[in-house]
Amino acid sequence: MARHNTLGKAGEEATKEFFIMKGYTIREENWRCGKFELDLVIERDGFVVFVEVKTRSNDIVDPTFAIDDKKITNLINAGKGYLKMYGINQLSMQIDVVTIVGEPGNFEITHYENAVTPKLLRRRR
Numbered sequence: 001m002a003r004h005n006t007l008g009k010a011g012e013e014a015t016k017e018f019f020i021m022k023g024y025t026i027r028e029e030n031w032r033c034g035k036f037e038l039d040l041v042i043e044r045d046g047f048v049v050f051v052e053v054k055t056r057s058n059d060i061v062d063p064t065f066a067i068d069d070k071k072i073t074n075l076i077n078a079g080k081g082y083l084k085m086y087g088i089n090q091l092s093m094q095i096d097v098v099t100i101v102g103e104p105g106n107f108e109i110t111h112y113e114n115a116v117t118p119k120l121l122r123r124r125r
Contacts, residue, residue: 011055011100012039014107018098019051033085036078048088050079052116055100063099064112072116 016026019042027048028041040051052075054063067075079093097115101108 007057007104008053008055010104011107012053014100014104014109015040015051015053015098018109018111024049028082031078031082033078033081036074036081038075038078038082041082047094048083048090049094049096050075050082051096051098053098053100057101057103059101059108063101064097064115067097067116075116 012029016029019026019040022044024042024044026040027043028038031038031041038050039053042049042051052067052071054066056063075095076093079095082088083090083093094114095116097112099110099112101110
């Protein structure tokens with residue numbers, strides 16, 4: 001496995017542990033439907049949250065910049081597809097972003113709740 005794949009997998013594992021410690025249940029990992037993918041689908045108190053994980057070995061470039069407008073559209077469509085596929089009737093959809101920076105065993109984890117919003121798009125431009 002390539003180094004970046006190994007690092008990414010370790011970042012996703014650290015993210016799972018992070019959410020379990022916060023009381024979430026992991027519903028899905030790397031859920032796919034056609035061209036859409038969700039890194040993690042988590043749940044707490046009956047509310048489903050979609051999580052995009054970005055792992056980098058250093059913070060020279062902010063990992064959130066890897067989430068462009070196309071990725072945001074895909075995340076929203078994937079989330080809608082997931083809710084529809086499983087008949088989940090939530091009034092709102094929450095998409096969080098987690099950035100992982102460092103090396104396995106020494107990660108810095110940052111959790112951005114409700115990260116995918118029009119405000120995020122405006123702020124980044």
